[in-house]
Structures are given as C-alpha cells and as structure tokens.
Amino acid sequence: MLKAYKLFTGPDGHSHFTEGTVSPNVLTTAVALQFKETPGHSTYDWHTAPTTQYVVTLSGTLEFVMNSGKSFILKPGDVLIAMDTTGSGHKWQILDEAPWKRLYVVFKEGSEINFVPNPV
Numbered sequence: 001m002l003k004a005y006k007l008f009t010g011p012d013g014h015s016h017f018t019e020g021t022v023s024p025n026v027l028t029t030a031v032a033l034q035f036k037e038t039p040g041h042s043t044y045d046w047h048t049a050p051t052t053q054y055v056v057t058l059s060g061t062l063e064f065v066m067n068s069g070k071s072f073i074l075k076p077g078d079v080l081i082a083m084d085t086t087g088s089g090h091k092w093q094i095l096d097e098a099p100w101k102r103l104y105v106v107f108k109e110g111s112e113i114n115f116v117p118n119p120v
Contacts, residue, residue, distance in 0.1 A: 004079040005064070005072055006115050007049065009087040014067040015048070019118050022079050026114040028054075032106040040097035048089040049082035053106045056080075060100030064092045081115050 001021035010016045038044075040060070046067075057078050064080075065071045067088040073095070074080060084090060094100050107113070 001116070002077065002079050003075075004081055004115055005074065006081040006113075006117070007064075007084040007090060009048075009084045013087040015084040015087055015090045016066060016068070017064070017070070017072060018115075019072070020116050021118075022081075022114045023116055026112060028105075028114050029108040029111045030105050031108050032104075034104040034106075036102055036104065038094065038100045040094050040099050042100070043093040044091060046089045046091050048087060049085050051106050052083045052085060052109070053081075053104050054079055055082055056103040056105065058101040058103065060098045060102075061095045062092045062100060063095055064090055066090055081113060083113075 004020050004022045006018045007015055057074055057076050059076050062074045063071050
C-alpha cells in the first residue's frame with residue numbers, strides 16, 4: 001500500500017491531516033491530470049488546495065505545516081489527498097536540493113476517495 005496523507009478542513013476552519021494509505025484496488029474517476037516541477041529549497045506560504053485532488057510526489061522531500069503547528073514529511077512515492085479547499089490552509093517547504101516533481105490528479109466531484117486511515 002502507498003503511504004498517504006489526507007488534508008481536510010475541520011469544523012474549526014483550519015486545515016488538518018490524517019495519515020493512512022491508498023488501496024491498489026479502488027478506482028477513482030479522474031477529470032484532469034497536471035504535471036508540475038518546483039525547484040529544490042522552494043517554499044509556498046499559507047494556501048488552500050485549488051480543488052480536491054491527489055498529489056503524487058515523484059521526487060523531492062517536503063514538510064507540510066498546518067495552522068496548529070503540526071506537520072508531516074512528504075517523500076517520493078507518497079500520495080497527498082488535498083481536500084482543504086477552504087479555511088486557513090497549509091504551507092510547505094522543500095527540504096533539500098531535489099526539485100518537487102509531482103502529478104496532480106483531480107477527481108470527479110462525488111467520487112469515492114481512495115484513502116484508508118491508519119488505525120488509532
């Protein structure tokens with residue numbers, strides 16, 4: 001199973017995350033794909049996700065930070081499920097010289113989201 005982090009907006013209006021995995025046996029209807037590359041050591045200040053989407057990291061290591069100060073490290077092969085389209089958002093920074101190469105997969109509204117949270 002691929003490691004995944006689900007970003008979402010909580011009832012408090014702030015972004016939060018849950019750790020888990022994505023299952024290889026679930027199909028999600030995609031409506032758009034986009035590839036993007038950002039140079040190493042880049043940062044992106046507070047923002048929300050522009051749409052609900054998977055972000056598959058191909059290269060680069062990043063730290064994502066929430067308004068609460070909680071954070072997680074995203075590595076190559078990890079999947080980010082960005083669903084925090086409202087609220088305070090999140091910020092990130094690339095931790096090394098490797099560029100962040102990624103694939104955005106926008107899923108169709110109402111599609112089943114392929115995410116299995118880790119047991120608590």
